[in-house]
Amino acid sequence: MRALSLHLGLLAVLLALHFVLPAYHHGNLARVMVLASFAMGYNILFGYTGLLSLGHALFFAAGMYGMGLSVQYLGLGAGPALLLGVLTGAVISGALALLALRTSGVAFMIVTLMFAQAGYLSILYFSEWTRGDEGFVLAQAGRMLWGIDLSDPNPRYIAAFVLFSLCLLLSLWLVRAPFGRVLVAIRENEERVRMLGYDTFAHKLAALILSGSMAAAAGAAYGILFGYVGASFAAVQYSILPLLWVLLGGAGTVLGPFIGTLFMFYLIDLSSGITTAYMLIAGVALVLLTLFAPQGIMGELRRRLWKGLP
């Protein structure tokens, strides 16, 4: 009950902020909410199932390009295009899962990294369709949903908020459902879970597809809300960032991805005003986190204050 009210409280605060934030931070927070949905997708796989993927940019980009290409070449509106984006992400994550889940540990990390790299290079290779590195600006028709213009800051914030709430509530439900508990058990001791008679492969497969679809939804929404589809979102940097956000906020906590994304977004935003080498901050944060706080912010909070934090 306490947990539910905490998360609903956060959603209420975010909704209230819509009416009070100045324009610049209003836009930033919309961005953070979409990226945090990406991070929550990553968290299902990394935080709860214990599988460290270095290739989630593939799913983010799958959603973004599944959406963007169908707007561009099929002339779909935002709604069907978004669905198609999520579907693309689900199919690609399912296909990748069938191959990558045959490995574990370091090999799993390298396999996901390589597949994501192949995806990124394919986007560059088919530049006739995808416009490669340059990317393309989404047609205005693809940014309309039920007659609402999603490129306008106000509907955009609300759309980001809806996506974020859905992902948050889904995560919250997941970790308390029997399925989520099995995932956590797999993270802690896969052998034992298998001995208890669970099909661990099927559970990991479902976790990866769910995680990939959520990342794809975030990617598609990012494209629609901010109007740009480009290959840079498929680059290795976008596989590292969700890892960083989740590690910072706290892997295996529902609120961690949001906290981590918010914190890192503003850290990079502030430092990019000073230097072009803003990824330095990300590097230093990664090293410091692995050294001193592998639990992240919410993880430390759970350890010290509130044992039952989901």
Added chain:
Amino acid sequence: MDLGPYLVLATLEGAVTAAVLALTAVGLSLVFGVMRVVNIAHGEFFMLGAVLAWWVATSVGGHPALGFGAALIAAPLIVGALAMAADMTILKRLDYDPERTIVATIGLLYIIQQLTLMGYGPEARPVEAPFNTRLAIPWVEHGPEGWQMIWPWGLGTTTYKLAVIGAAVLILCAVWAVMARSRLGLVMRATQADREMAMAFGIPVERVYAITFGLGAGLAALAAVLIVPIQQAHYLMGADPLLLSFIVVIIGGLGSLPGTVLAAVLIGLSDGIISVFFSPTLAKIIATLLVALVLVFRPQGLFGKRAT
């Protein structure tokens, strides 16, 4: 130009790629073999070697050979020392846990790359080769007056490129000699075989790890110094060597040095030949997919014997 001279040219260029790749990949393989650490920052040590080579060569001045010679010694030493420091301050404190070290070396990658961007800037800068004479290669062709020797335009190489291949072979032999014949190599192999047992026999395992990590990074830097008169030094140049080294190390069998060298020659040569016929992007797509599939279906590598 006919196909034949094209192939000779591609093979020669491929041999240079293979030579540099073998050095870089052996460094990565050494670190993985002995320490069980996947070093994502390996490409950045390569880049650092090239950038330092430029810096040393320009600050020495005088004849190009003088600056290049100084860079050849100084750059790998500095990079090796930096890597040892990184090992002792970061990796050691993570207890060499495989997953956490990967995350930490990703962090290290961004730190090195972005610091280079701040200090060195986004420009690509060349280093002058110590010697660079063009060598034209003759070709035999069946003409109207029977077989005759021609000198096709564009078919040729430089003395420097041949020297790179020679130097790489020498260095690889030296690495082999150290690993197989010296006391340091013996200690390293002992640590690789059984860390606990090595410790029980009084081998300073942590020092061995630091030396291995430094040696691996130094080899990457050395490879970069050799290539920098042909390619230019740039702060993003580490990505390709990292990817290619990964491919080589995985196909050659994780942690096996002969397999690594064999795979480097294979990949380097075929890279040169394939990119004559296909676009480099397509070649890279095929290569990355190949690595992923080898890891999934044959994790011991194509030439590896023992499972890792």
